[in-house]
Amino acid sequence: MRDDIERILLDEEKLSGIVKELGASISEDYRDKNLLMISVLKGSVVFMADLMRAITIPCRIDFMAVSSYGSGTKTSGVVKIVKDLDINLEGYDLLIVEDILDSGKTLQYIREILTARNPKSIRICTLLDKPERRQVDLAADYVGACVPDEFVVGYGLDYDEKYRNLPYVGVLKPFVYGGK
């Protein structure tokens, strides 16, 4: 797999530092709240697993899966719930945990459906952000790191379901997805 990676953006040590800092801020901000972390499958599982252990206050977790129509390296903006949450959201302070915020369309949609279920509050925590790619008015409340407009994989992020198990975040060589 390493041969398919152009360069490493965030190594294991860097990622662990990012997660510790996010965990500390979230623990502080949610001290008197009713935290429910919602992981958006599958890209955020690795981040979620580390982040929840960096949080020192009581919290609950749940998972949802959405699929965006269109494959490859772009999101269409049309999103379908493939696996819904188990927990009724009323009374909870939600923290949506995402792997990467790109166009923002996926998260905007998820936030809309979850808002309709009357949680106490909703915030977004994303490991990675590509701000220059944003197509909707959406900002994350917690951002691990901003990355350039290149396709990245590893630490949960995939290309065609591969590379999720890389322990670092790296830029995928464009030839892998049919680029130059």
Ligand code: IMP
């Ligand atoms: P958005 O709706 O355009 O913000 O897309 C968000 C989703 O697209 C993420 O949850 C990822 O699954 C996927 N995605 C966007 N950029 C990348 C990338 O660079 N690497 C891997 N997946 C990505």
Ligand code: MG
């Ligand atoms: Mg993906």
